Amino acid sequence: MGRRYHIDTPTERALLVGVQWQDDGWDIQSSMEELAQLAETAGLRVVGAVTQRLDHPNGKHYVGAGKLAEIKSLRDELAYDVVLINDELSPAQLRNLEDELQVKVLDRTALILDIFARRAQTHEGRLQVELAQLEYRLPRLTRMWTHLSRQAVGGVGLRGPGETQLEVDRRQARQRIALIRRQLAEVHHHRERYRQRRRQNQIPVIALVGYTNAGKSTLLNALAGSDVLAEDKLFATLDPTTRRVTLPSGREVLMTDTVGFIHKLPTMLVAAFRATLEEILEARLLLHVLDITHPKAAEQAATVRAVLAELGAEGYPVLTVLNKIDRLGVDIQPAELASEFGLQTDAVPVSALTGAGLDLLLERIETTLAHVERLTEIRVLVPFQETNLVALFHERGQVEEVAYRHDGVLLRGMLPAYLLPRFAPFLQAGMTGTRVPRHSP
Secondary structure, eight states, X not given: OOOOOOOOOOOXXXXXXXXXXXXSSOOHHHHHHHHHHHHHHTTOEEEEEEEEEOXXXXXXXXXXXXXXXXXXXXXXXXXXXXXXXXXXXXXXXXXXXXXXXXXXXXXXXXXXXHHHXXXXXXXXXXXXXXXXXXXXXXXXXXXXXXXXXXXXXXOTTTOSHHHHHHHHHHHHHHHHHHHHHHHHHHHHHHHHHHHHHHHHTTOOEEEEEEBTTSSHHHHHHHHHTOOOOOOSSTTSOOSXXXXXXXXXXXXXXXXXXXXXXXXXXXXXXXXXTHHHHHHHHTOSEEEEEEETTSTTHHHHHHHHHHHHHHHTOTTOOEEEEEEOGGGSOTTOOXXXXXXXXXXXXXXXXXXTTTOTTHHHHHHHHHHHHHHHTEEEEEEEEEOGGGHHHHHHHHHHSEEEEEEEETTEEEEEEEEEGGGHHHHGGGBOTTOOOOEEEEEOO
16 A cells, blocks of 8 residues: 655745725725734635725726736745635626736635635535535636636637537526525524424523624623634634533523624625524623734624624623733723723623623523513504514513504514514504513513
8 A cells, every 4th residue: 555645735825906986994904904913814824915995895806907017927926826806796806806917816705615615614604605615606716717707708600619618617606506495494494493392491592692702602602601713813613612601690591602893794694604603693691702912893893793784683782891801911901991992891801811890791691581581561453464573572572462464563562572573573653661560581
């Protein structure tokens, strides 16, 4: 039997390219630093960075003609193998850049998808990542067939094998997407059955949310005495993990660690991970874990709020946790820093690493839960296509009146405060949501 040799794959050298074109709170330097972290997480070696300020990205090449020439001229000096773009490119921009630069070009979305593909451990996680990758690649399949690009355009005398192969690829991609969606639907039904059993057991769920690398997994380990993977890396864990945590009164809650968010998180990733992120919508309380030592803490918090709104969790009860206070100087107070960043001053400062502040956090969780579980009187008109909410009202609240109308189901009764955001779009005038000192069953 022949001897086996291990051959190391040479590390690819990446040049970063970014355009400052929108005022979203992130300056170009901070955004490019995060892109460099993403590149290193994906196993690339960053050898340089090029930036440009434009009113909007160039429709053809993302950057202007002069900047494109500069990027070309750096090839000999930096010997880069791949160009990383700090935005999502259109298929045309991607194709044009590769034609001009003659190297592999990846945009921010493709890079994040690659990292997710490396990190997903469970069958569900791998399905979700593959779905996102396929939906991203489908409109970009032509770039994989550059030698047949002229044939793909069509025209007299130009139709042929290239066009046929391209359509075959597209059809196979669409079939695979349909299959994955069916499989994820089955996973969703399984999760829903699990959630139903959990609701019957009446154990409240608390979801940990936050920017990637804010320390959510470390905090879960500290509170639950568990061993969830916790690394100082972006997207160290993707698959949701749930652990039991005991509050000071002895009451048990379930804490779920969710995937970390990031600036410019690809929309298709949010869609693909929606089944997983629905754990957030099931929670009675969200713990927003924030790295208070990060210079862009305020912008990271805004990103988390934006993604929560996209998921339909805007207005959910949130308790902010200022993590990593062990890294602050002795003369820096977390509350003052939070105020400087424009964050909630009633947030709980902790160190998940050293355990500082965890007792206070558990007390605050308990008092906050008691507040959000108090019943509120509401009157809602639920559309017929939202019958799951009707069932939820009956299951979690106290229904006092039901009327079936041509435009939906009219419900009046008492509902736990933490569920109000779910019913907010359907509230009827005349009900102010007066709180009464009672607890949900």
